[in-house]
Amino acid sequence: MSVPITRDRLQELLRHGAQLVEVLPEDEYDYEHLPGAITIPLKMLDAASVSSLNRDRAVFVYCYDTQ
Amino acid sequence: MYDYVAGIADWASFGLPLEGEHDSGTRVGAHVRTDLATCRPNHRLTEVRERASALRAGKPAFTNERGVVVGRLGRVSLGGSDDVSVEEAMSLGPRTVRPSLELDKAVERMRTQSLTTLPVTRSDGVLVGVLRRDDAERAIQPSDD
Numbered sequence: 477m478s479v480p481i482t483r484d485r486l487q488e489l490l491r492h493g494a495q496l497v498e499v500l501p502e503d504e505y506d507y508e509h510l511p512g513a514i515t516i517p518l519k520m521l522d523a524a525s526v527s528s529l530n531r532d533r534a535v536f537v538y539c540y541d542t543q
Numbered sequence: 544m545y546d547y548v549a550g551i552a553d554w555a556s557f558g559l560p561l562e563g564e565h566d567s568g569t570r571v572g573a574h575v576r577t578d579l580a581t582c583r584p585n586h587r588l589t590e591v592r593e594r595a596s597a598l599r600a601g602k603p604a605f606t607n608e609r610g611v612v613v614g615r616l617g618r619v620s621l622g623g624s625d626d627v628s629v630e631e632a633m634s635l636g637p638r639t640v641r642p643s644l645e646l647d648k649a650v651e652r653m654r655t656q657s658l659t660t661l662p663v664t665r666s667d668g669v670l671v672g673v674l675r676r677d678d679a680e681r682a683i684q685p686s687d688d
Contacts, residue, residue: 477544478544478546479544479545480545480546480548481545481546481547481548482549483547483549483553483554483559486545486547494545498551505563506564507563507565508551508561508562508563508564508565508566509561509562509563510551510554510559510561510562511560511561512562534545535544536544536545536547537545537546537547538546538548538550538551538554539550539551540550540551540552541549541550541552541553
């Protein structure tokens with residue numbers, strides 16, 4: 477289960493080493509993404525695709541907007 | 544796991560950095576002039592004209608105490624000699640763009656609407672700066688290299 481977070485809180489936690497995952501299609505990631513984010517498109521989100529994430533650090537996922 | 548629900552649209556419209564093929568350098572936010580005059584609605588036009596002429600960014604924007612753009616002066620009011628308050632002379636709800644707008648799209652809009660400047664505001668309405676059309680047109684021209 478994920479917890480909603482604001483922009484300000486995200487910026488604060490990124491400064492402390494949090495990880496960012498964009499779940500949009502890969503071409504949209506190539507077009508633009510948040511600094512330091514990695515791409516794991518939603519359709520590919522499974523145990524294998526997230527294995528590269530550090531389980532000891534917070535993980536933030538995002539897409540384009542609230543839609 | 545945390546969900547940044549507002550997403551990249553919120554991040555970019557706040558003028559925060561982007562990476563990728565269309566990174567921050569291709570956006571309006573990287574080309575705004577911040578040496579602009581800001582005035583409060585209760586200021587007198589005489590004072591506003593003095594401030595505006597001292598700065599290269601052109602027409603001043605009018606902000607409230609939180610830095611939110613509330614109005615703009617037209618060329619006639621700014622160039623005239625009346626000394627009324629800004630509030631009486633300004634037009635409300637000026638058209639603004641976000642720092643995340645791609646620069647070529649901003650130029651297209653300015654050409655279509657015959658605008659020489661565009662106020663740039665964050666998603667909360669706070670003024671970032673002003674985009675000048677001549678600056679933007681220069682920036683999108685292909686280099687000679």
